[in-house]
Amino acid sequence: MFRIAHISDPHISRQFYREHIKSLKMLLRSIVDMGIDHIVISGDIVSTGHEDDYYLAREIFSKLGLLDTKRLTVVPGNHDIFGGPHRAVDVLSFPQHIRGVDYVRNKNMFVQAFAETFQGVRRLAGRAFFPFVKEIGPFRFLGLNSVPPWSLRYNPLGTNGFVNQEQFSALESIVPELQDDEFVNTIICHHHFNDLIREEDVPSNNFWKKVESKTMRMKKRKKLLRLFSEMNARYVLHGHIHRNEVYERNGILFANGAGAICDDPVRYLKYNVLEHDDGFCSIRICQLPIVYQESMVSMALHRNRKPLHIPMPAMGGVE
Numbered sequence: 029m030f031r032i033a034h035i036s037d038p039h040i041s042r043q044f045y046r047e048h049i050k051s052l053k054m055l056l057r058s059i060v061d062m063g064i065d066h067i068v069i070s071g072d073i074v075s076t077g078h079e080d081d082y083y084l085a086r087e088i089f090s091k092l093g094l095l096d097t098k099r100l101t102v103v104p105g106n107h108d109i110f111g112g113p114h115r116a117v118d119v120l121s122f123p124q125h126i127r128g129v130d131y132v133r134n135k136n137m138f139v140q141a142f143a144e145t146f147q148g149v150r151r152l153a154g155r156a157f158f159p160f161v162k163e164i165g166p167f168r169f170l171g172l173n174s175v176p177p178w179s180l181r182y183n184p185l186g187t188n189g190f191v192n193q194e195q196f197s198a199l200e201s202i203v204p205e206l207q208d209d210e211f212v213n214t215i216i217c218h219h220h221f222n223d224l225i226r227e228e229d230v231p232s233n234n235f236w237k238k239v240e241s242k243t244m245r246m247k248k249r250k251k252l253l254r255l256f257s258e259m260n261a262r263y264v265l266h267g268h269i270h271r272n273e274v275y276e277r278n279g280i281l282f283a284n285g286a287g288a289i290c291d292d293p294v295r296y297l298k299y300n301v302l303e304h305d306d307g308f309c310s311i312r313i314c315q316l317p318i319v320y321q322e323s324m325v326s327m328a329l330h331r332n333r334k335p336l337h338i339p340m341p342a343m344g345g346v347e
């Protein structure tokens with residue numbers, strides 16, 4: 029049996045999310061102790077894009093013996109490159125801040141920070157780091173960078189997804205060799221392929237759908253889905269929207285791992301496990317009996333919350 033654990037969006041930050049650091053350490057420790065063969069993290073490893081948080085992530089992975097191409101595979105998310113607004117006050121300044129972000133520098137910083145995990149990968153687009161191919165046990169990973177540069181029109185908040193033409197052509201060029209059944213083709217990228225806001229949830233109001241399509245979408249996803257089918261892809265592992273779920277598109281199973289340590293309605297540490305056993309493959313969400321670690325602020329708020337007291341009416345005949 030060969031098992032892959034998939035998580036996403038740990039958003040670690042010494043400045044803003046110390047509780048995420050605790051949660052990530054606990055989750056990775058549990059995964060390692062269970063003897064899982066390999067771990068995939070599909071982006072937003074750090075929340076700020078700062079060097080300090082990259083050092084911290086390296087330290088966490090290194091202490092668990094994960095800074096190794098055979099043990100860990102990573103791709104970038106929008107926070108790894110652009111950071112994000114973390115306090116209410118940042119919401120106003122972020123649109124200005126993002127224009128000054130050096131996209132190429134930060135993308136390279138991501139690759140350098142986790143350089144050991146890219147050792148031995150096959151790059152498909154010349155000197156570009158993405159897309160890459162990595163064979164791990166029975167799985168063939170195709171790692172993409174779905175974070176495009178900032179653009180006022182197409183990516184105003186840095187949160188949209190897009191796989192550029194260079195990566196697209198590189199993937200097209202290896203379609204013939206992906207048709208063997210020797211490996212299970214598994215795509216790894218940051219952005220999602222399902223609708224964040226479903227028609228049945230907001231039947232008469234298209235406003236939020238429009239907001240989503242402007243700021244949170246994987247662009248040209250139908251074209252990409254067709255390519256994934258041609259690539260004989262069995263699984264797509266991604267993150268971005270903070271919840272864990274498994275869904276199907278075009279006969280391919282998609283797994284979102286972004287509720288691993290925060291924000292999922294089920295507030296327990298969790299991961300997706302992709303299992304290969306005697307030629308059969310399965311994917312499922314595994315939940316640990318450990319709740320998300322809380323921030324000092326949230327703990328303080330809970331401490332001050334008094335239990336609701338409802339006076340019961342006196343019962344007749346009972347003294």
Ligand SMILES: [Fe+2]
Nearest residue numbers: 072105106268
């Ligand atoms: Fe993200």
